[in-house]
Amino acid sequence: MAASSKGIDVAHIAALARLRLSPEAAAKLAGEMENIVGYVEMLSELDVSGIEPTAHAVPRSNVIRDDVPGTSFPHDAMLANAPATVDQELVKVPQVLAEEGMA
């Protein structure tokens, strides 16, 4: 996949986002992303020196609830949506480490 004319490396971004894209989808996205990024680049017209960034509309900090013991969600209810389990006890996942690394 070639980088787009704006320099958007679609393959690199897809790898970062953990998305498998077909070559056709990647090519289409390159054009669409260029178009959208081209639009949002209007923000570079503005002088934002000295302006603090806003992360949340209503800034709040250190919101802590009372430390009261309670029951959490039941194990089996949380596992009910897992794509695969080991004996309804654990989430089953594909191999994570290569076998020689396990020694």
Added chain:
Amino acid sequence: MMDLKKLTMSGAAQLLAEKKISSAELCQAYLDRIAALEPKVSALLSLDAGSVMAQAKESDARRAAGKALGPFDGVPVTIKDNITVKGQPCTCASKILQGFVSPYDATVIAKLKAAGMVLMGRANMDEFAMGSSCENSAYQKTRNPWNTDCVPGGSSGGSAAAVSAGETVIALGSDTGGSIRQPASFCGIVGLKPTYGRVSRFGLVAFASSLDQIGPMSKDVMDSALMLDLIAGQDERDTTSLPAAIPEGGFAAALKDFQPSLKGMKIGLPKEYFEVEGVAPGVKKVTADAVETLKSLGAEFVDISLPHTKYSMACYYIIAPAEASANLARFDGIRYGYRSPNANDILSTYQDSRGEGFGPEVIRRIMLGTYVLSSGYYDAYYVRAQKVRTLIRKDFTDAFEKCDVIFTPVTPATAFKFGEKSDPMQMYLSDVFTTALNLAGNCGISIPAGLDPDTHMPSGIQLIAPSLAEDRLFRAARAFELTRPEKEIVSPL
């Protein structure tokens, strides 16, 4: 015989209180209407009729025993498919959540259950609330009850269509950049985006966490206030929910025995919103007529400026995708949701599950968000957008020194036809009037104002108030609703 299409929460509460109808009769009537209309409208992704009738019968038993949980015990409400209800599906109209069953109730759902309301069906939406037409649903096209060739808007289009078609009494939607107000306008109903933090987001599947809010989609302004009274409040499970009290007796109490007068209220007209190009003549006419109606109520109009309006869409389309790309990282094919059968190791589990599970618009936003957050671009795009967000917030703070509420159109045109906006950028720009207030955290309401004389489709007006000043929105919107020339704006279905 009651008219299901026009029946409101307050109307249903009265019928139930006077024992003119039981909840079971009411819910059965709606189920019958849903069965008749859904082939045309397709507003709902799922509906468990057995559960609806069981809830209704429990409500009737409570009422018969004198133990009703309040005036709305037994009144049906429809829920957007991104808000969790324990034991019910929650797909967000995405293949990646096909078959998912929610293990817990969202806080808003717990509150509706505590009020005895009957949860009736899950409404279609754009996948993960990304879109303005419901065309991004992975499952079905919802049709606009006013003209089934047209979209209902989005992303809360299923909720809007269900209310407009009279398939339910009221619905909940969610709004990140207009997703309640735009479909409300397209379908001729009332849609409220509460102040950020007014309503708990616990159990709302996150799209852009600093922008998302749940809100009511209703047949009138009174119901909007009644529903906000039920769902508002701080929640220890949402650290961004605000410790703000609702007014004594609730927002709705102030609207009872209401004399429609807006004497003393200053309404700001932001010049930048009226300079936007491409606004349909019919929308301009409805908007101008609405100004006259509000003037006749005694409101004083003042010219204001929101100088950074031009930049709000660009700011939104950096911040919302950035937050979405982080939030949607949780869909990894491991603990829940779709896992690709083609995957054979951990990386391909992520890549294939996500690549196959997400639809094109969601992939577009994740890619865009990942790009603006990636090394080398973070400061140029994301941090700059956050700084522009500060400027947009300041625009509103300054404007509200000159006026109590701000008046704008909701959308540049009435509902468009399926496939009409196939270019993503063109679709994004249909939200030009609605996104700025999410960035600022203000509250806003869309109220039907009339029919566009050219398209014969409903057009709304938007009122915006400062953070936590929903009471001003309700007062102005209720006065307008009681005074507008077209008393009843009801879909033909």
